[in-house]
C-alpha cells in the first residue's frame with residue numbers, strides 16, 4: 001500500500017491515546033476508539049492494568065510490535081486479568097512471541113471508523129517489526145505506533161536488519177503526512193538529541209527543539225508523541241538524503257543509504 005494514498009477522514013471522532021511509561025524507559029499506549037480499547041505493546045502488566053483500571057477500560061486487543069521482551073513481557077499477566085483480550089503481533093516473529101490469537105502480515109487492515117488501522121512492515125531493528133498506523137486518529141492527522149523503528153529524534157538500533165533496510169523503512173514512513181503523530185517504544189529523546197546536535201550543530205530547528213526537549217525532561221514529562229514534520233526537520237536519521245546533512249558530516253555526493261549507514265554506526269559508538 002503506498003502510504004501517501006491512505007485517505008484521512010477529517011470528520012472522524014478523535015481517538016483517545018494514553019501514554020503509559022513502563023520498565024525504565026519503555027512506552028506502551030492505550031488507544032480508545034469506536035471498537036473499544038486497544039493496547040500497543042505490553043512491556044509489563046502492572047502499569048497497564050493500573051492505567052486501564054483507573055479509567056474503567058477493558059482492552060479488546062493487545063497489539064505487539066516486535067519480539068524483544070521489553071515489548072511483550074507483560075502479555076501473560078495482562079491476559080490473565082483480561083482473558084477475552086485478543087493478542088496480535090507480527091506473523092514473521094510468531095515463534096518468538098507469546099501465543100498470538102491473530103498473526104498479522106504487512107498490509108493487514110483492521111478496525112472501523114477512527115479505529116481503522118494499517119499494519120506496516122518496518123524492518124531494521126528486527127526483521128519482522130511492524131508498526132500500526134491509524135490514519136484518522138485525530139482531526140489533524142494520523143497516529144503512527146512505530147516502537148523501535150522510527151523513534152523521536154532517532155531510530156532503533158540495527159539488531160537484525162541492514163542499514164539499507166532501515167533506511168528504506170524510514171523513507172516509506174516519511175511519505176506519511178507531516179502532521180502524523182509518532183508514538184515510539186522508548187523515551188530515548190534526550191540522548192538522541194545530544195547525538196543529533198553532534199551531527200548537525202548548525203541546524204537551527206534542532207537547536208530550538210533541544211531546548212524544548214530538555215525543559216520537558218527536566219519536569220519528568222514524556223517527549224512523545226512527536227509530529228513527523230518536526231522529525232523530518234530535526235531527526236538526523238530522516239535527513240540522510242539532504243545536502244545539508246551530507247555536508248555537515250563531510251559526505252557530500254555520497255549515496256543516501258551510505259550516509260544513513262554512517263550516522264547509524266556513529267550513533268552506536270556515541
Ligand code: ZN
Pocket residue numbers: 066068071125148
Ligand atoms: Zn526492541
Ligand code: FE
Pocket residue numbers: 068070071148185186
Ligand atoms: Fe525496545
